[in-house]
Amino acid sequence: MVPRAKYRTRQREILLAYLETVPGVHITAGDVCAYFRQQGVPIGQSTVYRQLESLVDEGVINKYIVDSSSPACFEYVGAESHEDAEVCFHCKCEKCGKLIHLHCEELDGIQAHLLAEHQFRLNPLRTVFYGLCEDCCREMQSSGTGASL
Amino acid sequence: MVPRAKYRTRQREILLAYLETVPGVHITAGDVCAYFRQQGVPIGQSTVYRQLESLVDEGVINKYIVDSSSPACFEYVGAESHEDAEVCFHCKCEKCGKLIHLHCEELDGIQAHLLAEHQFRLNPLRTVFYGLCEDCCREMQSSGTGASL
DNA sequence: CTAAGTGCAAAATGTTTGCATACTT
DNA sequence: AAGTATGCAAACATTTTGCACTTAG
Numbered sequence: 001m002v003p004r005a006k007y008r009t010r011q012r013e014i015l016l017a018y019l020e021t022v023p024g025v026h027i028t029a030g031d032v033c034a035y036f037r038q039q040g041v042p043i044g045q046s047t048v049y050r051q052l053e054s055l056v057d058e059g060v061i062n063k064y065i066v067d068s069s070s071p072a073c074f075e076y077v078g079a080e081s082h083e084d085a086e087v088c089f090h091c092k093c094e095k096c097g098k099l100i101h102l103h104c105e106e107l108d109g110i111q112a113h114l115l116a117e118h119q120f121r122l123n124p125l126r127t128v129f130y131g132l133c134e135d136c137c138r139e140m141q142s143s144g145t146g147a148s149l
Numbered sequence: 150m151v152p153r154a155k156y157r158t159r160q161r162e163i164l165l166a167y168l169e170t171v172p173g174v175h176i177t178a179g180d181v182c183a184y185f186r187q188q189g190v191p192i193g194q195s196t197v198y199r200q201l202e203s204l205v206d207e208g209v210i211n212k213y214i215v216d217s218s219s220p221a222c223f224e225y226v227g228a229e230s231h232e233d234a235e236v237c238f239h240c241k242c243e244k245c246g247k248l249i250h251l252h253c254e255e256l257d258g259i260q261a262h263l264l265a266e267h268q269f270r271l272n273p274l275r276t277v278f279y280g281l282c283e284d285c286c287r288e289m290q291s292s293g294t295g296a297s298l
Numbered sequence: 299c300t301a302a303g304t305g306c307a308a309a310a311t312g313t314t315t316g317c318a319t320a321c322t323t
Numbered sequence: 324a325a326g327t328a329t330g331c332a333a334a335c336a337t338t339t340t341g342c343a344c345t346t347a348g
Contacts, residue, residue, distance in 0.1 A: 007302055007347050030337080044305040049338065051303090065217045065275075069313060071337060072217040091269045100269065106262050110278075113255050119283035120240045120249065129259075130275035134268035156322050156327060179312080193330040198313065200328090218338060220312060 005054045011043050015051050019061060019076040024099060026064060026073035064092060064128060075099070089124055093133035100133065154203045160192050164200050168210060168225040173237075175213065175250065177220040213274055215239055215248060238273055242282035249282060 005012055018035070029052055033045045052074055055061045064073040089107050091100040114120040154161060167184065178201055182194045201223055204210045213222040224237075238256050240249040263269040 005303085009303060009347070011304070028337090042305090046306080046339080047304055063217075065214055068212075068214045068217075068221040069336080091263070091267065091271075094272060094275065100267070102267060104266070106266070107259070110256070110259060114240070114278065114280070117253070117255070118240065118249070118251060119286070120278065120280050121286050122240075122278055122280040127279050128276070129263065129269065129271055131263070131269055131271040137268070137270050154328085158321070158328060160329070177312090191330090195314075195331080196329055218311080 005051070005058070011047050012051050012054075014041060014043065015048065016055070016060070019055075019074070020078065023076045023078075026075050026099075028071040028073055030071055032074075062090070062128065089127065089129065091129045091131065091133070093136055094130050095132055095136040098133050098135075154200065154207070160196050161200050163190060163192065164197065165204070165209070168204075168223075172225045172227070175222040175224050177222055179220055181223075211274055213239065215241060215277055238276065238278065240278045240280060240282070242280070242285055247282050247284075 014036075015032070018032070029045070029049050032048050032052070033043075036043045036048075052061065052063075056063045056074070060076070060078045062075045062077050064075065089102040089104070091102060092098070093100070111122045111124065114122045163185075164181070167181070178194070178198055181197050181201070182192075185192045185197075201210065201212075205212045205223070209226070211224045211226050213224065215222070238251045238253070240251055241247070242249070260271045260273065263271045
């Protein structure tokens, strides 16, 4: 795990500023590097990786790992993670990439259960349920791909 | 995605035989290779990767992807059990990085709930609960770092 | 001034692939 | 015989790291 950022460096601000312009969008570290390179903004890739990891650590962005042979995706969620009011869960469709925000008491119960029975203090802000959304689920059934997970 | 195996080769049988001896255990492709190398069983690593992928495709083993910088884990779940394969959830400690494998009916209920109430078909193989493990949780309380999530 | 962050290039890691050979059916 | 699997090594892609240099506080 990477330590939290302690300085506001130029690179961090630029990176953050960029991420804020694409909330809810999933981009890879490579995407970010490519974007800056194309824009002529000089930021080293190791800095990108390090800062992204820091931001994940701080809960400003989410990190999604979908497939072992594809890069991790990052997503700006800053606003949500800072307000402590409504905790919401995320469901991410593995097929279309759609991200669904869920408010649900039943799911909140998971938190209590994990704590009581498994001594695990869940952090909902960073937990993402992966699976298939309604649309993709239907689409998959009709297309006969008997992949019923 | 890799095509299904069509031949019963020696390597496939050996691999399968080994996997059957460690049901429910999570091993990486590297683990498998190392084991065979140590046992003097000559099986190439590409074969291991290819066969594992085939077996995943056939539902004989599960593949877990938890972290982008750690290898995928495989777990034998049996030839027959396709639909009702015993899947386990993962809890990952954000602090120490520990990975906890959880098998729990209560958590299985989440799957049903998400499907029934939110039309979302959860894929437990990809879903990871983030939070604090028991040890880190206690450690944090005692060290007065009032981080109560 | 000091601790933290940067950037480069190189290493490490995990996985895939090209291709000639060997095996299964 | 025909198609499939194997094994090696090399390619690949992503991420991490060592280290000298710069910068924020």
